Amino acid sequence: MSKLQGFEFWRQTLKEARFVVAPMVDQSELAWRLLSRRHGAQLCYTPMFHAQVFVRDSNYRRENLYNEVCEEDRPLITQFCANDPEVFVQAALLAQDYCDAIDLNLGCPQMIAKRGHYGVFLQDEWELLEKMVRLANEKLSVPITCKIRVFKDIEKTVHYAQMLEKAGCQLLTVHGRTKDQKGAMTGIASWEHIKAVRKAVGIPVFANGNIQHLSDVERCIQETGVQGVMSAEGNLHNPALFEGRSPPVWEMAEEYLEVVKQHPPCTLSFVRAHLFKLWHHTLQIHQDLREDLAKVKTLEGLADVSKQLRLRCQEIARGKGVEEKGSGLPLPHWICQPYVRPASKTVCQKRALEDSDRTADTLSKNKQKKRSRNPNKNFCPEQKPKYIKCDQCGNPKGNKCVFNLCRGCCKKKAYKEVADCPITLGSVTTVNVLS
Known part of the structure; x- marks a missing residue:
């Protein structure tokens, strides 16, 4: 029997799924x-x-797929990042018996994706992508799908989607943000791009971006005509988003911890990250328990901190507790609700260097952690000792190097010229003996 394609795949295998949880590293x-x-x-x-x-x-x-086989967990799509057609297909063949489709990640915008040359950083290599999708479509017994980000130009985005469809993609998820819309520059996703793609292709399309409530899901489907809507951050802050409910955080946290116990093993860092997301708004106020949540090293410890947060919130809700400060949220902070990113600036500017009279509160979080470990460490650039730069690479030169080079450049020079430099004398002696 030939594998289902396009809309038949969406209707029969995916059961006309409209509410979709996104692939999230260490979180889904x-x-x-x-x-x-x-x-x-x-x-x-x-x-x-x-x-x-x-x-x-x-x-x-x-650890990442085979141990997670569960009858309740279907339909399920397995996502891979890859930049080599043969390797991608090999991985997909090893995974296809444990899922209903294989997805190629063409949307990850993070630095790790740039260094590894995958995700959205492949979006200009159409010949490579066409080959990857075509080969997967030919070799796999399950459909191949893709998740993409858009280009600034709608027409180019449409051609991109059509190329993937022609290559054999059977379902397309379109995240309505560009490669550069991430972190502080995330901004609003363009549903216009998604709508244009949906009109231009003959396969099912899922939309991703701007989903915080069930009303957003319904509006997105109506405005774009997509078959389904995918949620990432909205789902992490409120797992009941697709029910249209905003339950107390502790209800979701306790239920999640029970599921974790029923389906071991689950990496502790995953559980901790989920609790941080669920309790995000409350932890901005109850900073002491935020520290506790970060430090505990057992599932029981995480559950205990979550319980303490619940008790504090219930006391406040009953009017018996004292709220430390206003949260400025539309709902009480103990109710599941989206995290709204601060509005991004049109120009991304680097933070100014710290002045000598600044306090630790103005330092970055990373530097604050370093200062807590080493209170005497100097973070003021003006007071730091000035180093003479290496003549070749610009790194600080070695204190004893007669060539005004850093340790690495000095080693190379001493090796080539069989020269005696105090900083590399041991290395040179070794080289001379071996040669």
Whole structure:
């Protein structure tokens, strides 16, 4: 029997899924997927897996997919990042028996994706992408799907989507943001781009971006004509988003912890990250418990901190507790609700260097942590000692180097010229003996 394609795949295998949980690295693991399904999600994706590692490492396969096989967890799409057609297909062949489709990640905008040359950083290499999708479509027994980001130009985005469809993509998820819309510059996703893609292709399309409430889902479907809507951050802050409910945070946190216990093993860092997301607004106020949540090293410890947060919030809700300060949120901070990013600036400016009279509060979080470990460390650039630069690479030169070079450049010079430099004398002696 030939595999289902396009709309038949969406109707029969995915059961016309409209409410979709996004692939999220270290966050869309089995326990979270099951929780989301209990509260309205109709389709889930695995976290993004690295195709090359998946092929090479049996432990990676077992820990990230094989151990998570669960009858309740269907339909399920497994996502990979890859930049080599053969490696991508090898990984997909190893995963296809454990899911309903294979997704190629063409949307990750993070620096790790840039360094690894995958995700959205492949979006200009159409010949490579066409080959990857076409080969997967030919070799796999399950459909191949893609998740993309848009170009600034709508017409180019449409041609991009059409190229992937022609290559064999059977379902397309369009995140309505560009490669540069991330972090502080995230901004608003363009539903106009998504609408244009939907009109131009003959395969199902999911929309991603600007989803914070169930009303956003319904409005997005109406405005763009897509078959389904995918949520990432909205789902992390409120797993009941697709039910149209905003339950107390502790209700979702306790249910999630129960699912984790029922489906071990679950990496502790995943659980901690979910609790930080769920309790995000409350932890801005109760900073002491934020520190506790970061430090505890057991599942029981995480559950205990969550319980303490619940008790504090319930006291305040009953009027018996004292709120430390106003949250400025539309709902009480203990109710599941979206995190709204601060408005991005049109120009991204670097933070000014710290002045000598600044306090630790103005330092970055990373530097504050370093200062807590080493209170005497100097963070003022003006008071730091000035170093003479290496003549070749610009790094600080070695204190004893007669060539005005850093340790690395000095070693190379001493090796080539068989010269005696105090800083590399031991190395040169070794080289001379071996030669």
